[in-house]
Each structure stands twice: as C-alpha cells, then as structure tokens.
Amino acid sequence: MNLRDSTPVTIDDQPRAEHAHTGAWVAGILRTRIADGQLKPGSRLSEQALATALGVSRNTLREAFTMLAAESIVRRIPNRGVFVASPGPDDVREIYNVRRAIEPGAVLWGQPSEDALAHMAAIIDQAHRARDAGDITAMADANQALHKAIVTLTGSRTLERLMERVLAEMRLIFHAMASMPDFHSHYVERNGELVALLRAGRRQDAAERLRQYLDVAETELLGHLAATR
Missing domain, CATH: 1.10.10.10 (Winged helix-like DNA-binding domain superfamily/Winged helix DNA-binding domain)
Structure with a gap:
C-alpha cells in the first residue's frame, strides 16, 4: 500500500x-x-x-x-x-470479474430510453473535449459517468449500488494510470463506439464489444501495475 x-x-x-x-x-x-x-x-x-x-x-x-x-x-x-486503499493486481482482477458480470448484461437487457442515450452521447462529447484539452482527470470522470449510465439502464437500484462500489475502486486504480494519458484517451474512442452501437439498436454487438473492451482494459492495467511495483 x-x-x-x-x-x-x-x-x-x-x-x-x-x-x-x-x-x-x-x-x-x-x-x-x-x-x-x-x-x-x-x-x-x-x-x-x-x-x-x-x-x-x-x-x-x-x-x-x-x-x-x-x-x-x-x-x-x-x-x-x-x-x-491503493488497489493491487488481485483487486483489479476482482473488479473486472464483477464488471464483466454486470455491464454487458446491462447493455444487452437494459432499457436504453432516448433520454438515456442522449445522456450517454453528452458524456462522449464531454470526453472528446477533455481529450482535446489533455485533461486526464476529466477523461477519467467521463469514463466513470458512462459506465455508471450503462448500469443505470437496468433500472435496478441494487446493481446501481454495487456499481458505485466498483466505480470507487476504479477511481483508485485510475490514479495509478495518471502518468499514462494514452490509457484514458484511447478509451474515449472505445466508449464512443459503444454508444454508437447502442443508438443503432445493435445491443448484441455492443455487449460483445464491451466484453472485449473490459478484457483489454484489465490486461493493460495489470501490465502497468506489474511494471511499476
């Protein structure tokens, strides 16, 4: 620690x-x-x-x-x-196990209303502005907001509370990546692609894209932690 x-x-x-x-x-x-x-x-x-x-x-x-x-x-x-806390590799693995169990299901079976999709699109716009300004904290904020919005699609307060715990741990992990702006910037595009698929009604594709996204993010985080400890 x-x-x-x-x-x-x-x-x-x-x-x-x-x-x-x-x-x-x-x-x-x-x-x-x-x-x-x-x-x-x-x-x-x-x-x-x-x-x-x-x-x-x-x-x-x-x-x-x-x-x-x-x-x-x-x-x-x-x-x-x-x-x-300062999360370590085991914490990262546990967090991503939880995220893989929740977020793709929210995309696949949630209820993305027009208001919800508009809210997600606004978050993506915020993320693009943050990336253009080189604002790492704002990029992380937008990422957190988008994934919170994804789980909100379920309409389940229980899952929303669980995601609040996950996001708190994710924020702690993001601090370890503060020296790597590229980590956040390329997820701006991945998030944008995910929202575009949802807006097109392609839920199955969006869920699969999200599963791949989470796998890539976990591997990248673990690699960075291994290199800095």
Missing part, C-alpha cells in the same frame, strides 16, 4: 447531521467522494475530524470504515489509522 499522504483527510462541506445517521449513510458519502476522485489513494482519514464534520459519533464512523474496508475501498493499519 502506498501511503503517499499522511495528512488526515477531512470533509468540511457536508451539512452536519441533525439526527443520528447510520454507518451506511456515512459510508455512502465517503464512497462517493472516492468515486469522484476527491479522496485519493493513500490518504489518511481522520476519525475525529470526519466525525465532527459529518455530525456523527465515532462509533458510527467506525461502522462506516468497517463497511468500506469489507469493500476494499479503505485499509485499516494497526496503530496508524484508516487510509484510502
């Missing part, structure tokens, strides 16, 4: 709770912040500061940490604290 930043991370723009919130509520906030790239791998999460900022007890925060640790999103280190 790469503990690049020992400065405790706090959340100071969350509304304070007016009543006792659950560990799941706190875990959801932290998970979203990780998926959005606001909490980075190796960052230490300050128990005292977070409990104060969110208006919850330390016991509630510890419950949230336990949930996130079970999802491999944070790591507990005895006598040091809780840190945002």
Whole structure:
C-alpha cells in the first residue's frame, strides 16, 4: 500500500447531521467522494475530524470504515489509522470479474430510453473535449459517468449500488494510470463506439464489444501495475 499522504483527510462541506445517521449513510458519502476522485489513494482519514464534520459519533464512523474496508475501498493499519486503499493486481482482477458480470448484461437487457442515450452521447462529447484539452482527470470522470449510465439502464437500484462500489475502486486504480494519458484517451474512442452501437439498436454487438473492451482494459492495467511495483 502506498501511503503517499499522511495528512488526515477531512470533509468540511457536508451539512452536519441533525439526527443520528447510520454507518451506511456515512459510508455512502465517503464512497462517493472516492468515486469522484476527491479522496485519493493513500490518504489518511481522520476519525475525529470526519466525525465532527459529518455530525456523527465515532462509533458510527467506525461502522462506516468497517463497511468500506469489507469493500476494499479503505485499509485499516494497526496503530496508524484508516487510509484510502491503493488497489493491487488481485483487486483489479476482482473488479473486472464483477464488471464483466454486470455491464454487458446491462447493455444487452437494459432499457436504453432516448433520454438515456442522449445522456450517454453528452458524456462522449464531454470526453472528446477533455481529450482535446489533455485533461486526464476529466477523461477519467467521463469514463466513470458512462459506465455508471450503462448500469443505470437496468433500472435496478441494487446493481446501481454495487456499481458505485466498483466505480470507487476504479477511481483508485485510475490514479495509478495518471502518468499514462494514452490509457484514458484511447478509451474515449472505445466508449464512443459503444454508444454508437447502442443508438443503432445493435445491443448484441455492443455487449460483445464491451466484453472485449473490459478484457483489454484489465490486461493493460495489470501490465502497468506489474511494471511499476
């Protein structure tokens, strides 16, 4: 695990709770912040500061940490604290196993309404602008948004919640690829091709293209991790 930043991370723009919130509520906030790239791998999460900022007890925060640790999103280190995780090769393999089980099925059997397809097309436009500007973070943001939109096609809140966990872990992996802009830029085109197939009603082709896409991405990520560790 790469503990690049020992400065405790706090959340100071969350509304304070007016009543006792659950560990799941706190875990959801932290998970979203990780998926959005606001909490980075190796960052230490300050128990005292977070409990104060969110208006919850330390016991509630510890419950949230336990949930996130079970999802491999944070790591507990005895006598040091809780840190945002830095996923390794086994984590990458597990994430892509989950993605292969969910995303092609969402493409094949989901309900792509005109609004949903228009939303995806807008994400692709955003990705192209980010690529032209050389904005790696914005390319990663667009990629996350597109794959979230794909799972939303299922209409299943359970799968959407699972995908939120997956996207949080993916964001942590993307940090490892920050020095490789080509990794993100060529997926802009792959995402565009996928949306074009969906808009053409070619769901079977889109599902197969997505399976191939996920295989390629997993191999590329594992190769990069092997070269840098």
